[in-house]
Amino acid sequence: MPTTYTPREMLAKLVSFDTVSSKSNLALVDFVQDYLEGHGAVCHRIYDETGEKAGLMAHVGPMEAGGVVLSGHTDVVPVEGQDWTSDPFEVVEKDGRLYGRGTCDMKGFDALALCAVPLAIARGIRRPLQIALSYDEELGLAGAPPLVRAMRDRLPHAESVIVGEPTRMGVVTTHKGGTGFRTEIHGYEVHSSKCHEGVSAVMTAAELIVWLNARMQENRARHEAAPTPQSEGFDPGWTTLHVGRIRGGTANNITAKDCWFSTDIRVMPGESPDAWAARYQAECARLEAELKKIRPEARINPILLTKNPPFVREEGGAAEALARRLTGDNALRAVSFGTEAGIFQSGGYSSVVCGPGDIEQAHKPDEFIEISQFEAGWTFMEKLVDGLCE
Numbered sequence: 283m284p285t286t287y288t289p290r291e292m293l294a295k296l297v298s299f300d301t302v303s304s305k306s307n308l309a310l311v312d313f314v315q316d317y318l319e320g321h322g323a324v325c326h327r328i329y330d331e332t333g334e335k336a337g338l339m340a341h342v343g344p345m346e347a348g349g350v351v352l353s354g355h356t357d358v359v360p361v362e363g364q365d366w367t368s369d370p371f372e373v374v375e376k377d378g379r380l381y382g383r384g385t386c387d388m389k390g391f392d393a394l395a396l397c398a399v400p401l402a403i404a405r406g407i408r409r410p411l412q413i414a415l416s417y418d419e420e421l422g423l424a425g426a427p428p429l430v431r432a433m434r435d436r437l438p439h440a441e442s443v444i445v446g447e448p449t450r451m452g453v454v455t456t457h458k459g460g461t462g463f464r465t466e467i468h469g470y471e472v473h474s475s476k477c478h479e480g481v482s483a484v485m486t487a488a489e490l491i492v493w494l495n496a497r498m499q500e501n502r503a504r505h506e507a508a509p510t511p512q513s514e515g516f517d518p519g520w521t522t523l524h525v526g527r528i529r530g531g532t533a534n535n536i537t538a539k540d541c542w543f544s545t546d547i548r549v550m551p552g553e554s555p556d557a558w559a560a561r562y563q564a565e566c567a568r569l570e571a572e573l574k575k576i577r578p579e580a581r582i583n584p585i586l587l588t589k590n591p592p593f594v595r596e597e598g599g600a601a602e603a604l605a606r607r608l609t610g611d612n613a614l615r616a617v618s619f620g621t622e623a624g625i626f627q628s629g630g631y632s633s634v635v636c637g638p639g640d641i642e643q644a645h646k647p648d649e650f651i652e653i654s655q656f657e658a659g660w661t662f663m664e665k666l667v668d669g670l671c672e
């Protein structure tokens with residue numbers, strides 16, 4: 283007999299695996315794969331290059347195109363340095379809430395998706411239900427592209443993808459994409475009284491940061507003059523270019539030999555992260571050529587860390603129509619956080635973001651999901667399963 287769990291039991295089980303992004307998720311994947319195969323699902327794993335982490339895809343129902351993908355991630359953000367009042371890897375119920383790391387982001391949805399499988403089989407599934415569980419979502423969505431590619435290669439194409447990030451079960455049809463850099467600058471040290479003979483890595487960083495900020499102000503001005511239709515629901519409705527960290531230099535009176543800073547560019551739907559990355563790299567190259575005239579050793583090295591596509595509102599999208607039918611939510615919603623929806627969409631899948639819980643509670647100490655949200659998520663799954671069994 284295959285093992286079955288109530289959604290609450292499944293959540294407790296998933297939370298008990300410490301799958302902080304820096305660690306292996308294989309113990310969780312073993313458990314989930316055993317469970318799904320016990321219910322007759324066809325499963326495939328996609329390992330990362332270390333072999334310590336894997337994405338998991340599963341298929342139940344007829345081996346044909348159509349049906350739904352339920353998409354979640356297995357990793358969670360760290361708990362170190364956070365003040366938790368209970369064990370983060372144990373689900374604790376209190377005041378109508380379920381506390382634990384990942385209850386909201388997003389093992390709550392994962393648990394509901396996994397419990398939907400035996401339900402669909404028991405009710406007589408007639409259209410495919412697929413599960414996609416990624417790793418490294420919290421590390422710049424790194425695990426989703428190989429998972430989506432493998433799903434396209436190895437499973438029949440699903441009609442709709444539901445990415446269950448916490449939206450309080452609201453139907454989110456668009457979000458920004460993004461790209462991130464760590465820019466390393468190597469200058470040339472001289473006494474600061476002879477600045478013109480050296481290259482200050484710190485002052486070069488400042489030039490690049492001013493350039494980034496100028497582009498952001500241009501974007502803002504363009505938006506305020508003439509907002510695009512894609513910007514509806516976004517706050518702010520323009521591409522932002524932000525520098526969050528910087529380090530460099532050794533003394534007040536030495537032109538800095540080294541400096542690095544990190545850049546986070548959040549790209550509006552309708553614009554391209556590739557184009558923004560290329561534009562920034564071109565500016566780095568232009569400035570580097572200037573510096574080399576002073577000292578040939580000078581270098582600017584913009585290291586690309588992440589690049590993820592925006593999630594664009596679909597005209598008459600199947601996933602949106604499905605999620606609206608199941609939730610009754612007809613509002614136009616955009617969110618400011620990135621999800622795997624943009625990656626599924628780029629892979630040719632109609633996608634939507636809709637899941638239980640509030641992003642407010644994600645990533646914090648004492649993360650929780652309201653029981654009412656968890657139950658609303660289960661009602662959604664029951665309706666979705668009914669649709670697949672019609």
Ligand SMILES: [Zn+2]
Binds near residue numbers: 387419447
């Ligand atoms: Zn998440």
